[in-house]
Amino acid sequence: MLLDLLKKRSSVRNFIDKDIPDEIINYILEAGRISPSGGNEQPWKFGVINNQELIRKISEIAYNQKWIRNANLLIVLCTYIVSDERGGRDIQKARFPELEHEIEKMDKELYSKLNQEEHQTKIVGTHMVLAALEHGIGSTWVSYFKVDQLSKLLGLPESYIPAEIIAFGYPNDEMKVTKKKSIDEIIFYNSEFTEETER
Numbered sequence: 001m002l003l004d005l006l007k008k009r010s011s012v013r014n015f016i017d018k019d020i021p022d023e024i025i026n027y028i029l030e031a032g033r034i035s036p037s038g039g040n041e042q043p044w045k046f047g048v049i050n051n052q053e054l055i056r057k058i059s060e061i062a063y064n065q066k067w068i069r070n071a072n073l074l075i076v077l078c079t080y081i082v083s084d085e086r087g088g089r090d091i092q093k094a095r096f097p098e099l100e101h102e103i104e105k106m107d108k109e110l111y112s113k114l115n116q117e118e119h120q121t122k123i124v125g126t127h128m129v130l131a132a133l134e135h136g137i138g139s140t141w142v143s144y145f146k147v148d149q150l151s152k153l154l155g156l157p158e159s160y161i162p163a164e165i166i167a168f169g170y171p172n173d174e175m176k177v178t179k180k181k182s183i184d185e186i187i188f189y190n191s192e193f194t195e196e197t198e199r
């Protein structure tokens with residue numbers, strides 16, 4: 001059952017030194033490939049990083065998160081920037097009509113950087129993490145990194161941006177499930193978002 005798998009997942013940052021077989025890497029990539037996306041645009045490229053020297057450099061770019069060095073595999077989820085030309089700004093104006101004027105005034109470069117289709121790769125990553133877990137492989141998402149430096153390191157063209165890194169490997173110790181909020185704390189029905197719900 002899917003919920004059983006979901007309940008087993010927790011972030012893993014301590015990995016053993018064991019390569020992930022190619023067929024499992026392909027399984028993980030395939031799980032990402034079939035993700036949904038707005039308009040089925042699939043605005044992504046998946047960087048498969050299995051070179052240890054490159055992994056070390058990426059750990060430095062990720063504000064020196066040293067644990068990343070132990071990962072056997074990084075997948076960098078890259079997404080292209082929905083430029084003004086492709087109607088990206090219009091979508092944002094439609095979503096936030098009260099800010100239409102401000103969105104219109106935003107500097108083009110800043111707008112592009114802030115409006116990458118990052119949210120789309122979150123679904124890809126979720127598929128990948130679960131596909132990996134099915135094969136006993138742990139993972140952790142990494143968003144805390146210098147985007148420009150990683151772009152340069154991977155040789156990405158200007159139209160693409162690295163949105164997420166996911167670090168994969170076989171866990172060194174038993175995975176401990178992280179405590180989550182209870183259902184009561186996070187749901188509300190219909191229009192009943194009360195002050196109590198907010199806390």
Ligand SMILES: Cc1cc2nc3c(=O)[nH]c(=O)nc-3n(C[C@H](O)[C@H](O)[C@H](O)COP(=O)(O)O)c2cc1C
Pocket residue numbers: 009010011065140141142143144145177178
């Ligand atoms: C979008 C996203 C970005 C994250 N970035 C980092 C990161 O840069 N470094 C890190 O160690 N963990 C990172 N994490 C892992 C979170 O800290 C972790 O998911 C959270 O503490 C909940 O624990 P769990 O994954 O075990 O449920 C990230 C998680 C998500 C979903």
